[in-house]
Amino acid sequence: xxxxxxxxxxxxxxxxxxxxxxxxxxxxxxxxxxxxxxxxxxxxxxxxxxxxxxxxxxxxxxxxxxxxxxxxxxxxxxxxxxxxxxxxxxxxxxxxxxxxxxxxxxxxxxxxxxxxxxxxxxxxxxxxxxxxxxxxxxxxxxxxxxxxxxxxxxxxxxxxxxxxxxxxxxxxxxxxxxxxxxxxxxxxxxxxxxxxxxxxxxxxxxxxxxxxxxxxxxxxxxxxxxxxxxxxxxxxxxxxxxxxxxxxxxxxxxxxxxxxxxxxxxxxxxxxxxxxxxxxxxxxxxxxxxxxx
Numbered sequence: 001x002x003x004x005x006x007x008x009x010x011x012x013x014x015x016x017x018x019x020x021x022x023x024x025x026x027x028x029x030x031x032x033x034x035x036x037x038x039x040x041x042x043x044x045x046x047x048x049x050x051x052x053x054x055x056x057x058x059x060x061x062x063x064x065x066x067x068x069x070x071x072x073x074x075x076x077x078x079x080x081x082x083x084x085x086x087x088x089x090x091x092x093x094x095x096x097x098x099x100x101x102x103x104x105x106x107x108x109x110x111x112x113x114x115x116x117x118x119x120x121x122x123x124x125x126x127x128x129x130x131x132x133x134x135x136x137x138x139x140x141x142x143x144x145x146x147x148x149x150x151x152x153x154x155x156x157x158x159x160x161x162x163x164x165x166x167x168x169x170x171x172x173x174x175x176x177x178x179x180x181x182x183x184x185x186x187x188x189x190x191x192x193x194x195x196x197x198x199x200x201x202x203x204x205x206x207x208x209x210x211x212x213x214x215x216x217x218x219x220x221x222x223x224x225x226x227x228x229x230x231x232x233x234x235x236x237x238x239x240x241x242x243x244x245x246x247x248x249x250x251x252x253x254x255x256x257x258x259x260x261x262x263x264x265x266x267x268x269x270x271x272x273x274x275x276x277x278x279x280x281x282x283x284x285x286x287x288x289x290x291x292x293x
Contacts (some may be wrong), residue, residue: 224258
């Protein structure tokens with residue numbers, strides 16, 4: 001039986017944030033630049049409010065400036081676009097993030113694509129998506145960026161190109177995770193297969209993978225007998241699963257317990273990919289500020 005390592009995203013993200021704080025301090029001292037992150041929240045959503053609050057707290061902890069804009073759910077698309085234009089023009093703001101989801105009367109793609117690509121720290125703008133697809137990535141979506149950091153760390157013993165030649169199977173084809181993840185892995189010389197809920201022979205294809213990235217949004221869809229012995233499993237999913245007592249618990253897209261003793265390493269849910277997402281948002285904000293020099 002293989003001993004399965006739990007990849008601790010909390011510890012990994014703490015190391016990354018400490019490194020970012022050091023680089024931010026140097027940027028302030030040497031160039032008199034303090035990276036600034038602006039977050040816009042439209043309407044009232046308790047989960048989004050907690051997330052935005054955590055982002056602001058961690059932004060300040062690494063020495064960056066944090067700008068929060070809470071707009072009512074009656075905000076029109078034109079008003080939101082005007083606010084983005086204002087932040088695009090503000091030299092103190094290096095990163096702009098509009099918290100999703102937005103109220104139904106506002107088109108997400110119109111908002112995302114209004115953000116200056118150089119300040120698009122979520123990496124969702126069509127320009128940044130195109131740059132990733134052509135191997136010229138500047139600002140990469142935070143979740144795939146965090147996944148890549150953890151994967152390179154797991155395979156670090158393989159040398160300067162640690163993922164080269166490995167077969168990665170990505171379960172999910174979203175613009176936020178699946179597609180950019182595939183492009184990043186291709187750039188690292190992986191062989192990449194994208195599968196999804198409509199794929200024929202899905203378990204057999206996943207079982208070919210040295211690396212499995214599960215980002216399909218279905219609780220425990222990926223089973224233990226889908227995993228090749230020794231594979232590394234990155235579980236991006238966050239799902240609420242009902243318990244018999246009426247309560248709920250957070251689970252990923254992978255049946256983690258079934259993978260123990262099969263996978264060589266796996267990210268837990270919670271505490272795996274999640275903490276890395278905010279840390280990578282701070283990394284992107286630092287990179288956006290540095291690019292202004």
